[in-house]
Amino acid sequence: MGSLPNAKRSITPNDIAALRHMLSDTNAKVLSPSDAGYSASIARWSRAAEKPAGVSIIPTTDGEVGLAIKYAHENGIDVAVKGGGHSTAGASSTHGGLLIDLGAAMNKVTVDPAKQQLRIPGGALWGDVDAAAWEYGLATVGGTVADTGVGGLSLGGGYGVLSGELGLVIDNMVSATVVLANGDIAVASETENADLFWALRGAGQNFGVTTELVLQAYPQGECFMGMMVFAPTAENIGKLVQAANELHGIRQTSEGPATKAAGRTMSLMGIVKPPPAEGKTAILVLVSCNTDEATGRELYKDFIELGPMVNTLGMGPYTQVNKQVPAITGMRSSLKGAAFVMPLREEFVHQVLASYEAYTAECEDAKESLVAWELYDPCLVAKLENGCFANRGHHFNSLVMPMWSKAENDQFCRQWARDVSNMFKKEIEAHGETASAGIEGGASVRGKKGAVLLYGNYDQYDEISKDIFGEHYERLAQIKARYDPDNMFNKLFPITPAAELFE
Ligand SMILES: Cc1cc2nc3c(=O)[nH]c(=O)nc-3n(C[C@H](O)[C@H](O)[C@H](O)COP(=O)(O)OP(=O)(O)OC[C@H]3O[C@@H](n4cnc5c(N)ncnc54)[C@H](O)[C@@H]3O)c2cc1C
Known part of the structure; x- marks a missing residue:
């Protein structure tokens, strides 16, 4: 591939005319800011991630994508690619450049x-x-x-x-x-x-x-699923932490590290203000369990016996599992991830709860925000070695998700997400070694593969590419030089192409 200057420019009216001409014999749409459909094309899950593209291309085939990308490459135009539009960092948006909106027409599975x-x-x-x-x-x-x-x-x-x-x-x-x-x-x-x-x-x-x-x-068959909602009392938190540790804690077995649920379930334990609790803070346990009802009820016995104020547990089709969290639209939001290890400490949950209460009390606009501990079985992910993903370890992901509606609150809400994420970092620094001692590779919280403890799809704030790709960065830079030497695809954790290619 020939090398072009790295600086990328915006779209001009001449570019729009050229793209329209080039794609005129195809089914692709070329939308300028005044065209119907343009606004929908630049809309994003988080309103705070929206940017005004110079032009939006709605392709229907890879050939059409190829024509638009070739044009942008030859003319040094900034490019963004949109899949589902959920990046809260604006990684699928461009200010003035060329947007490839795959979501509008390339979606039939x-x-x-x-x-x-x-x-x-x-x-x-x-x-x-x-x-x-x-x-x-x-x-x-x-x-x-x-x-x-x-x-x-x-x-x-x-x-x-x-x-x-x-x-x-x-x-x-x-x-x-x-x-x-x-x-x-x-x-x-x-x-x-x-x-x-x-x-x-x-x-x-x-x-x-x-x-x-x-x-x-x-x-795939039906699953055991549903939600339980608990008042955030000290007694409930103590028992929930105990139940979560029992179900999701990693033990060393003769076959390697494993959890009691043996990979069959994922629960999300979150601090939220859900509608069933009339906007009051609650602890939500969302269950997605790939078992029959009897096994599911047995696995979640300790949670159920606590007597949640809402309990929707039951069997349902797998398609329903991923619809348990209702689609949220029209909010400003950002994701901040953090890692944690089991067992959870009750005191830490209280600290996060106190931070959540103070933040939502100070900013009424932010009451839809949440913090969640994602409890699944990381043992298989830790064991596999496919691709360049650098976050394989015996740890878990947590999610800090501020949600708000007024742009004036952007900074305040994002800062809270940073603060809570830092609380998780301090927790793992202080207690991670002890918590993971005794499991294979657990002498270090990063496990035997040296997990970066960051999930790039959640961590789109202050982290840099080397934080996310860890020791794989150099090899990625080599491959980048081969396939994208002008760094055209540079919106999320960009990789600088290596200066020299080694075979
Ligand atoms: C409500 C919510 C729930 C989530 N749940 C999960 C979850 O269960 N598991 C999980 O792992 N993560 C989850 N995430 C994080 C999610 O992985 C990221 O937000 C991800 O970026 C979403 O992809 P997208 O295609 O919707 O986003 P987009 O904003 O469209 O794209 C994100 C990035 O990927 C690039 N991209 C998208 N499609 C393509 C493509 N076809 N070719 C090349 N580049 C492309 C974009 O250019 C951009 O850089 C969740 C996020 C949200 C907001």
Whole structure:
């Protein structure tokens, strides 16, 4: 690929005319800011992540994506790619550049029942995947909220309710079709462009426009699921922490580290102000358990016996698991991740609760915010080694999600997310070693692979690319030099192409 200057420019009226001409014989739409559909195209899950693109292209094929990308590359135009639009850092938006909006038309999932594989266009949402697979009694690891995009979530790693049993989304990736910076179309798999395939599985947003993913699926039945809501009393918190530690704590077994639930369940324990509690702070336990009802009730016995004020536990189709969290629209929001290890400490939950109470009391606009401990079984993810994902360890992810509506509160709400994330960092520094002692690789909280303790898809604040990609950064820079030497795909944890290529 020829090398162009790194500076990227905005779209001009001449560019729009040229793109319209170039794509006139295709089904792609070229939307300027005055066209119907443009506003929907630049809308994002978080209003705070929206930017005015110079032009939005709505492609229907990878060939159309290739033409637009080639034009942008040759003319040094800034490019953003939108999958499901859930990046809260604005990584799928461009101020004045060219937007490739995959979500509008490239989203029809097809199923190969013989191979049990799913062909997923780059703009599909997880709800599209779940629904298509379910028709054949199949499922794969996917996002826990159905309206999240497959593109960004998969290319950054991808945790889902089946991760305890099947690993990350990238652990189930069979191949990917990618439009490269020069407009060429490449297929990446273990046997074809294997270096690109390795890079896509963890740093995928840096290497091109992924127009199709093929994911392995598995036979799937109904699940035990639902929510329990508890008042945040000291007694409840003590017993909930105990129950969570019992169910999700990692023990050393003869077969390696494992949890009591043996990968079959994920629960999210969150501090929220949910509607059933009339806006009062509550502890939410959201259950997604891949078992029959009797097994599920047995696994969650300690939680159920506490007598939650809301209890919706029961069996339902797998498609419902990822719809338990209602789709949220029209808010400003940002995600901040943090890592934690089991066992949880009751005192720490109280500290986070106190911070949440103070923050939501000070800012009425922020009352939809939440903090969640994502409790799944990390043992399989820690064991697998696919791709460049650098966060494989015996730790868990927590999620700090401020949500608010007024731009004047941006700074205040984001600062709270930073503060809580720092509380998690301090907790793991102070207690992580003790907590993880006794499990294989647990002498260090980072496990034997030296996990970075950051999940790039959650951590889009102050972290830099080397924090996220860890020891894989240098190899990624080499691969970047081969596939995107002008650093065209640079919106999320950019990778500077290596100056020299080594074979
Ligand atoms: C409500 C909510 C729930 C979430 N739940 C989970 C969860 O269960 N598990 C989990 O692991 N993460 C979860 N996340 C985090 C999620 O992984 C990130 O927000 C991710 O960026 C979403 O991908 P997207 O396609 O919707 O976002 P977008 O904003 O469209 O894209 C994010 C990044 O990926 C790039 N990108 C998107 N599609 C493509 C493509 N096809 N080709 C190339 N680049 C592309 C974009 O350019 C951008 O850099 C959640 C986030 C939210 C807001």
